[in-house]
Amino acid sequence: MRLESFVRGSWMSPGQELAEIRSAVTSDVVAEVASGGLDMGEVLAYARQVGGPNLRRLTFHQRAELLKALAIYLSERKEQLYKISYQTGTTRSDNFIDVDGGIGTLFVYASKGRRELPNTTFLIDGAVEPLSKGGSFVGQHVMAPMHGVAVHINAFNFPCWGMLEKLAPAILAGVPVVTKPATITSYVAHALVRMIAESRILPEGALQCIIGSTGDLFDHLTCQDVVSFTGSADTAQKLQRHPVIARESVRFIAERDSLNAAILAPDAVPGTPEFDLFIKEVAKEMTVKAGQKCTAIRRAIAPNTHVPAVIEALRERLSRVTVGNPELENVRMGPVVGLGQRRDVLAQVAKLRSEADIVVGDPENFAVEGADRERGAFIPPLLLHCPDPIRATNVHSVEAFGPVCTVMGYDGLDQGIALANRGDGSLVASIYTYDPAVASDLVFGVGAFHGRLVLIDRDCAKEQTGHGSPMPHMVHGGPGRAGGGEELGGMRGVHHYMQRTALQGSPAMLSRVTQSWIKGAPMVQEGRHPFRYHFEDLAIGQTFISKERTITLEDIEHFAAFTGDTFYAHMSEEATKDHPFFPGRVAHGYLLLSFAAGLFVDPDLGPVLANYGLDSLRFIKPVQPGETIKVRLTAKSKSPRNEQYGEVRWDVEITTDKDETVATYDLLTMNAVRP
Numbered sequence: 139m140r141l142e143s144f145v146r147g148s149w150m151s152p153g154q155e156l157a158e159i160r161s162a163v164t165s166d167v168v169a170e171v172a173s174g175g176l177d178m179g180e181v182l183a184y185a186r187q188v189g190g191p192n193l194r195r196l197t198f199h200q201r202a203e204l205l206k207a208l209a210i211y212l213s214e215r216k217e218q219l220y221k222i223s224y225q226t227g228t229t230r231s232d233n234f235i236d237v238d239g240g241i242g243t244l245f246v247y248a249s250k251g252r253r254e255l256p257n258t259t260f261l262i263d264g265a266v267e268p269l270s271k272g273g274s275f276v277g278q279h280v281m282a283p284m285h286g287v288a289v290h291i292n293a294f295n296f297p298c299w300g301m302l303e304k305l306a307p308a309i310l311a312g313v314p315v316v317t318k319p320a321t322i323t324s325y326v327a328h329a330l331v332r333m334i335a336e337s338r339i340l341p342e343g344a345l346q347c348i349i350g351s352t353g354d355l356f357d358h359l360t361c362q363d364v365v366s367f368t369g370s371a372d373t374a375q376k377l378q379r380h381p382v383i384a385r386e387s388v389r390f391i392a393e394r395d396s397l398n399a400a401i402l403a404p405d406a407v408p409g410t411p412e413f414d415l416f417i418k419e420v421a422k423e424m425t426v427k428a429g430q431k432c433t434a435i436r437r438a439i440a441p442n443t444h445v446p447a448v449i450e451a452l453r454e455r456l457s458r459v460t461v462g463n464p465e466l467e468n469v470r471m472g473p474v475v476g477l478g479q480r481r482d483v484l485a486q487v488a489k490l491r492s493e494a495d496i497v498v499g500d501p502e503n504f505a506v507e508g509a510d511r512e513r514g515a516f517i518p519p520l521l522l523h524c525p526d527p528i529r530a531t532n533v534h535s536v537e538a539f540g541p542v543c544t545v546m547g548y549d550g551l552d553q554g555i556a557l558a559n560r561g562d563g564s565l566v567a568s569i570y571t572y573d574p575a576v577a578s579d580l581v582f583g584v585g586a587f588h589g590r591l592v593l594i595d596r597d598c599a600k601e602q603t604g605h606g607s608p609m610p611h612m613v614h615g616g617p618g619r620a621g622g623g624e625e626l627g628g629m630r631g632v633h634h635y636m637q638r639t640a641l642q643g644s645p646a647m648l649s650r651v652t653q654s655w656i657k658g659a660p661m662v663q664e665g666r667h668p669f670r671y672h673f674e675d676l677a678i679g680q681t682f683i684s685k686e687r688t689i690t691l692e693d694i695e696h697f698a699a700f701t702g703d704t705f706y707a708h709m710s711e712e713a714t715k716d717h718p719f720f721p722g723r724v725a726h727g728y729l730l731l732s733f734a735a736g737l738f739v740d741p742d743l744g745p746v747l748a749n750y751g752l753d754s755l756r757f758i759k760p761v762q763p764g765e766t767i768k769v770r771l772t773a774k775s776k777s778p779r780n781e782q783y784g785e786v787r788w789d790v791e792i793t794t795d796k797d798e799t800v801a802t803y804d805l806l807t808m809n810a811v812r813p
């Protein structure tokens with residue numbers, strides 16, 4: 139199979155320099171890659187000129203729908219991806235992490251995109267900032283998609299997840315993707331891109347894929363492009379130093395080597411659930427994907443007193459791991475990705491052995507099930523023990539990217555924290571304790587050096603998602619050695635592909651530009667109540683100002699008795715004496731909200747289908763019996779949902795008859811579109 143690049147809407151492989159890709163299991167050739175011959179300037183230009191405009195004209199919800207459709211399409215074909223992946227050395231459960239994990243990320247972004255983003259093409263970021271005394275000059279941040287290309291360079295270990303976890307936030311943001319899989323597993327990525335291309339779900343130009351070398355692609359980058367890289371620290375540094383990256387200030391997100399730790403706390407003595415969970419997680423992280431995970435546990439940090447028990451328990455667990463042909467059901471761990479990778483891992487293990495002894499596993503002597511030990515890139519799980527981790531350096535800096543982990547002991551929590559932080563920045567650490575005070579010390583002791591911390595104990599044991607699994611909702615990345623980047627994290631990952639711009643101007647102008655009414659901008663007051671308008675007929679700024687209502691003591695007493703809310707501030711003049719906020723008995727905030735609804739609601743059957751929430755509620759001035767209130771209701775923004783209805787956000791301000799602000803909030807309604 140000769141792999142082709144998918145560029146400018148076609149499959150092509152013009153390069154002459156051929157390289158063979160071999161099976162991790164048998165060393166047979168499984169694919170050929172031809173590098174060179176592609177005009178990278180044209181690849182980027184096509185993304186900018188075709189993919190970018192095609193995506194930017196869609197709203198966030200429309201892009202989210204594309205991701206969902208893609209996720210469904212790929213789900214129906216995932217068995218094909220599993221099948222191809224076995225040659226990379228992965229078992230069925232490894233493939234589940236890569237393939238289903240990637241598809242799951244698409245689903246999460248599709249759903250979050252629809253729930254958390256408006257149905258528009260840009261984002262309003264934060265509140266309006268008053269910048270002048272008179273209110274005629276205000277500020278508002280907005281975020282819009284970059285006009286360039288998301289260049290995604292992926293590591294070999296997750297050909298599917300790696301591509302999709304980077305693709306989902308970029309597409310949702312509205313930025314076209316050029317993906318470059320690692321060559322050694324590129325036949326899996328190639329199959330995935332073929333599926334995506336065949337589905338025709340993404341608009342033209344939204345995805346291109348370069349197989350083999352990226353050639354002079356970096357020479358053509360501009361300030362509108364984003365590079366997101368996963369792989370080794372060496373390559374990351376080389377690429378980050380590219381003159382165009384510095385000259386054009388190209389955003390560069392890096393996720394690279396990481397000496398992740400699992401930290402057993404002193405309270406988690408042998409026999410506790412937390413001790414068992416620690417053992418289970420360390421063994422799992424060593425063997426899943428044969429330890430080739432950027433998040434895998436490389437350092438198992440335990441109190442010195444527990445170290446012998448830790449080694450014994452891990453020996454017992456690891457002895458049950460069958461190494462061999464990953465297609466066989468009884469095989470728990472396949473080979474690493476290739477013979478070169480095996481050489482690299484063993485060379486790194488040799489460096490570790492200058493400071494640590496192998497206590498479980500023998501790279502020269504181990505059984506392999508259903509495959510030839512010499513032809514496949516097999517390594518058994520190797521557990522090391524470092525007796526002096528304080529003075530050691532390699533165990534904190536050498537990443538053996540295979541089924542390898544080093545146990546190290548500590549005395550006292552401070553020493554444990556210091557050891558964890560010797561990784562000089564990691565993607566993740568997991569903490570095993572049932573003592574919240576210890577957990578807190580560990581979290582704030584190691585937090586600054588870690589992108590993610592997983593607190594694993596008996597309460598979450600059954601449902602916890604694992605030390606090594608980045609969740610699309612949560613940030614993936616870490617400081618220092620881990621690259622200093624951040625991916626995923628829900629909408630945070632989308633923002634990497636958008637430019638934040640601070641807008642300053644008059645409320646009238648900014649309201650029109652942002653399509654969101656700002657206090658001080660003109661209000662539209664027509665004869666009809668705004669609740670009488672269908673979704674598309676309602677103008678932004680359309681306002682209703684209510685009649686007035688005086689709050690009586692009877693109202694307060696009645697509300698208290700009716701709801702059961704007899705909080706002292708509403709009931710007793712005496713109790714509010716010298717109170718820092720209340721000058722005497724005051725009306726319930728919820729009573730004011732209820733009266734506000736009574737004042738602004740237009741009760742007859744009409745286009746407003748439902749009130750579905752309040753946002754940003756603030757009670758500003760307490761109201762005493764005898765005071766009079768009124769309400770202003772202004773259509774602030776609209777977000778279409780489907781063919782039947784859309785969401786309207788209303789700016790609501792309750793004031794006294796003397797125009798003092800009592801409360802402000804956003805009211806959300808669903809309004810019917812015209813029949």
Ligand code: NDP
Nearest residue numbers: 292293294319320321352369370373393394395396432539
């Ligand atoms: P590399 O850094 O060699 O490669 C990562 C990606 O960068 C691949 O797609 C590779 O493509 C590409 N690449 C390499 N050189 C260039 C270049 N000059 N210009 C553009 N792209 C380039 O990492 P590997 O995947 O080969 O893994 C090597 C080691 O990195 C592992 O053994 C492990 O130690 C570490 N690693 C760490 C990870 C982490 O997240 N912590 C993840 C994966 C690896 P190509 O394959 O074509 O060379």
